[in-house]
Amino acid sequence: MIPGAADPARPAAGRFAAGRLAQYNDRMATPIDPQSPAALARGREKYGPVAALLREMYGVPEWRPHLSPLDELVSTILSQSTSDTNRDKAFDALKARFPSWEAVRDAPLDDVIAAIRPAGLANQKAPRIQEVLQRITAERGELNIDFLADLPLEDARRWLTSLNGIGPKTAAIILLFGFGRPAFPVDTHVHRLSRRIGLIGPKVSAEKAHAIMEQIVPPEDYLVFHLNLIWHGRQVCHARNPKCSLCPLQDYCDDFQARLPRAARTVEP
Numbered sequence: 047m048i049p050g051a052a053d054p055a056r057p058a059a060g061r062f063a064a065g066r067l068a069q070y071n072d073r074m075a076t077p078i079d080p081q082s083p084a085a086l087a088r089g090r091e092k093y094g095p096v097a098a099l100l101r102e103m104y105g106v107p108e109w110r111p112h113l114s115p116l117d118e119l120v121s122t123i124l125s126q127s128t129s130d131t132n133r134d135k136a137f138d139a140l141k142a143r144f145p146s147w148e149a150v151r152d153a154p155l156d157d158v159i160a161a162i163r164p165a166g167l168a169n170q171k172a173p174r175i176q177e178v179l180q181r182i183t184a185e186r187g188e189l190n191i192d193f194l195a196d197l198p199l200e201d202a203r204r205w206l207t208s209l210n211g212i213g214p215k216t217a218a219i220i221l222l223f224g225f226g227r228p229a230f231p232v233d234t235h236v237h238r239l240s241r242r243i244g245l246i247g248p249k250v251s252a253e254k255a256h257a258i259m260e261q262i263v264p265p266e267d268y269l270v271f272h273l274n275l276i277w278h279g280r281q282v283c284h285a286r287n288p289k290c291s292l293c294p295l296q297d298y299c300d301d302f303q304a305r306l307p308r309a310a311r312t313v314e315p
């Protein structure tokens with residue numbers, strides 16, 4: 047049994063108070079703006095117990111060794127539509143084949159494609175990497191993005207998303223993992239779990255979820271909560287056939303509660 051998995055005998059302490067159910071019914075009866083105070087309050091209310099239960103299960107997860115911001119940028123481009131293992135293989139191959147990012151920028155395209163083949167979509171990712179490296183050089187006079195550490199967060203995010211192939215998720219990963227700045231990345235696992243649990247509304251897009259999650263989760267917990275949601279998505283809450291019987295989040299999960307008979311629900315989705 048997964049540590050921290052739901053215990054049917056667990057007392058209702060920590061569950062949503064009964065009186066809240068009626069409030070949620072009222073609030074959720076009609077569609078509401080996902081960034082309205084009511085929707086954000088509901089997300090924040092769920093965040094506390096959900097984060098605590100995930101920490102109980104997974105602790106503070108280990109992240110791969112810290113990369114420099116520019117390394118993180120290239121690594122996130124490689125990570126698109128592939129596994130962490132293949133991303134890392136391609137990244138290591140790139141570093142082994144070229145002595146510097148300047149050399150990657152100036153290399154024949156085919157050489158870069160060959161080096162990053164393990165990441166898949168090499169024909170798309172290689173020109174994207176070279177284009178980004180060229181743009182940084184043209185704009186900054188050198189291959190360095192450390193200036194983003196000193197920009198206001200939204201300016202840094204805007205600059206990153208102005209690069210071809212860098213969307214809100216990739217920008218948030220670079221800001222959080224490369225610079226330790228308070229940006230919350232929403233990948234496919236985080237998006238799926240956030241909607242199922244009800245941290246965000248069921249129709250909120252991944253793109254819009256970034257801003258909402260940043261208002262729900264305290265900044266000091268962005269990294270751990272992001273990684274624990276991903277871990278839970280990989281281990282338990284799969285896209286198909288989530289293992290709900292092993293999941294300690296049942297009491298807080300809109301998707302699970304909606305599948306229970308009304309009388310058995312602890313929270314109304």
Ligand code: SF4
Nearest residue numbers: 283288290293299302
């Ligand atoms: S859908 Fe199931 S596995 Fe996923 S969070 Fe809800 S209860 Fe857990």
